[in-house]
Amino acid sequence: MSAEDRATRQPASFRDPSGFLFFRDGVLLRQVEASYAVHLRALHDSGLYDALVGSGALVAHEEVALELAARPGALAVLRPEVLPFVSYPYEWCFGQLRAAALHTLRVQRQALAHGMCLKDASAFNVAFVGARPIFIDTLSFEVYDEGRPWVGYRQFCQHFLAPLALAAHRDLRLLQSLRTSLDGFPLDLASGLLPWRTRLSPHLYAHIHLHARMQARHADDARSDGGARARRATVSRRGLEGLLDSLESAVKALRPASPKTEWGDYYRETNYVEAAFEAKRERVVQVLEARSPGLVFDFGANTGEFARLASERGAFTLAFDVDPVAVERAFADASARRDERLLPLRMDLTNPSPALGWAHHERASLVERGPADLGLALALVHHLAIGNNVPLDDLANAFAELVQTLLIEFVPKHDSQVVRLLATRADVFPDYDRDHFEAAFARRFVLRESWSIPGSERRLYLMEQRAPSD
Amino acid sequence: MPTRTVLLVATLLVLAPASAQAYIDPGTGSYVLQAVVSAVAGSLVALRMYWQRIKAALGSRSESPPREVPESSESAARDPQDT
Numbered sequence A: 001m002s003a004e005d006r007a008t009r010q011p012a013s014f015r016d017p018s019g020f021l022f023f024r025d026g027v028l029l030r031q032v033e034a035s036y037a038v039h040l041r042a043l044h045d046s047g048l049y050d051a052l053v054g055s056g057a058l059v060a061h062e063e064v065a066l067e068l069a070a071r072p073g074a075l076a077v078l079r080p081e082v083l084p085f086v087s088y089p090y091e092w093c094f095g096q097l098r099a100a101a102l103h104t105l106r107v108q109r110q111a112l113a114h115g116m117c118l119k120d121a122s123a124f125n126v127a128f129v130g131a132r133p134i135f136i137d138t139l140s141f142e143v144y145d146e147g148r149p150w151v152g153y154r155q156f157c158q159h160f161l162a163p164l165a166l167a168a169h170r171d172l173r174l175l176q177s178l179r180t181s182l183d184g185f186p187l188d189l190a191s192g193l194l195p196w197r198t199r200l201s202p203h204l205y206a207h208i209h210l211h212a213r214m215q216a217r218h219a220d221d222a223r224s225d226g227g228a229r230a231r232r233a234t235v236s237r238r239g240l241e242g243l244l245d246s247l248e249s250a251v252k253a254l255r256p257a258s259p260k261t262e263w264g265d266y267y268r269e270t271n272y273v274e275a276a277f278e279a280k281r282e283r284v285v286q287v288l289e290a291r292s293p294g295l296v297f298d299f300g301a302n303t304g305e306f307a308r309l310a311s312e313r314g315a316f317t318l319a320f321d322v323d324p325v326a327v328e329r330a331f332a333d334a335s336a337r338r339d340e341r342l343l344p345l346r347m348d349l350t351n352p353s354p355a356l357g358w359a360h361h362e363r364a365s366l367v368e369r370g371p372a373d374l375g376l377a378l379a380l381v382h383h384l385a386i387g388n389n390v391p392l393d394d395l396a397n398a399f400a401e402l403v404q405t406l407l408i409e410f411v412p413k414h415d416s417q418v419v420r421l422l423a424t425r426a427d428v429f430p431d432y433d434r435d436h437f438e439a440a441f442a443r444r445f446v447l448r449e450s451w452s453i454p455g456s457e458r459r460l461y462l463m464e465q466r467a468p469s470d
Numbered sequence B: 001m002p003t004r005t006v007l008l009v010a011t012l013l014v015l016a017p018a019s020a021q022a023y024i025d026p027g028t029g030s031y032v033l034q035a036v037v038s039a040v041a042g043s044l045v046a047l048r049m050y051w052q053r054i055k056a057a058l059g060s061r062s063e064s065p066p067r068e069v070p071e072s073s074e075s076a077a078r079d080p081q082d083t
Helices: A032-046 A048-054 A093-114 A152-168 A171-178 A188-193 A195-202 A202-218 A221-225 A228-232 A237-252 A274-291 A305-312 A324-336 A382-383 A393-403 A416-422 A434-442 B003-015 B028-058
Strands: A007-009 A017-023 A025-033 A062-063 A076-081 A116-118 A126-129 A131-133 A141-143 A295-299 A315-320 A344-348 A372-377 A403-410 A443-450 A459-465
Touching: A007 A025, A032 A076, A032 A093, A032 A116, A032 A141, A048 A093, A062 A324, A076 A195, A093 A116, A093 A126, A093 A131, A093 A152, A093 A171, A126 A188, A131 A324, A152 A171, A152 A195, A152 A202, A152 A237, A152 B028, A171 A324, A188 A202, A195 A202, A202 A237, A202 A274, A202 B028, A221 A228, A221 B028, A228 A324, A228 B028, A237 B028, A274 A305, A274 A372, A274 A403, A274 A459, A295 A305, A305 A344, A305 A372, A315 A324, A324 A344, A344 A403, A372 A393, A382 A393, A382 A403, A382 A434, A403 A434, A434 A443, A434 A459
Parallel strands: A295 A315, A295 A372, A315 A344, A372 A403
Antiparallel strands: A007 A017, A017 A025, A025 A076, A062 A076, A116 A141, A126 A131, A403 A459, A443 A459
16 A cells, blocks of 8 residues: 555645644544654653643644654654534634633743743634634644744734734624634734724734834845844743733733624514423424434524533534624633533624635635534524525525534514514515425425424424435 | 753753744744833833732731742633633
8 A cells, every 4th residue: 555645635734844734544643744853852751742731722642653654754643633623713703712812822831831832823723622722733832942032923913912902992893804814914904903092002002003013114124134133133031921921911901892783682682482492492402312413513503502402412513603792602601611512603604614725725614614413503594595585495505515414493484583584675585485495405305303383383394414316 | 840841951952953943934023023022021020020029028927928930821721711
């Protein structure tokens, strides 16, 4: 057998020459190159690896046979612990980006205490196991060279501080711009967009406003002095600790701007009939217990009430919602419970996370990160079919790409929520009824069971994806 | 930090490649700014440390034990949701 035949590099893993992730026979492995030898040894010998993995701060790995390397020249091959789902910074709510920022600083401090340092500070180096942030790049550590400035400083400000400051001082929706700025929010743009009063905060003034000015002032230095000025800059160890203190204070002082949104108070404000809600809840529990799915996608999860039913029964559950405030609440709630199975994410189903980055392969689309064993689509269909004019056939196609089994609620036209959607617009949905809904979904799914929801005209359907030959 | 770790790190430093070039561009402006900000922030850390020592020396007669290091990695390792 040729070792190279079955090894494929993970497409996002190409920037750092220290090594890369690859798949061999479906197993995720990390090749460490010889150039990283000193640092890998220090990571283990200093006790940093044990300290970080022991506290759940860093993804664990085990060393496997060198023959498994993807290409010659490997120092070691590691098999990292695999996470159930990798989320991206542009899908996080404010609290998640803030938690990831503080986690990065915590990891950096711990590294320093062990004579090491983070050589980057990308938000993509952090993932979430439920509400718990975890550092996922084992090769981000290098031996600390006292006097040298922190290489990751600029990245930390761009990936974390600038978007958090904008979300806190300008508008929460600015976090979504991280989808277009994969290397973080440009500091000159952040400085221009932030209100003037943020200059009164010494931390934000230094790390964003002054930082942007210094970047502009020194933009051409490398060409004129060949990098001499950058090489002359020194930062003492105590100075670096002070810098980390300052960044931490800056992040901790930020709170999300809290606009009133459509969904944040959904459960509190709707005239949802208690009995109907309870009945739906019981059906969801019944399905979860009968199927015991490993991965669940809850679409339109709001603050995660139903998603929690799944996570409590052992499923790693993604609670997707379009409303940043609802996701914020779901995350705060999951964090308070130290929930390691429920991961709320901001996701607009009418424009879900696409494949992004270099050659469209660096960051996977939502579909590429699925399919889930079970999908929940409760009180959602009308928002997509009527609120966004999506034909029922297309709706069925989309769900068939995302989940194996689907528990979906049909909300008929005379339901008060649909009446509200249609109140200010023409009803151009002659086919929006139960029969057309069932026919559309029957093309892609096999209907297993359906139940009416007492106290409402709504109906729940449990369906399984058709095999291509069906 | 235990002496063994210090020795180990010192050895590794000697072994480490002399020109530790970053694989990402740290940015000249970011480096220059960092040198300035960290000088200020570092003196604040030092001031606070001395202040803690003075406080500890004065207060040690009454209750709390003296603390040598004001910012330990443990102090930051409590809860991701620190609010």
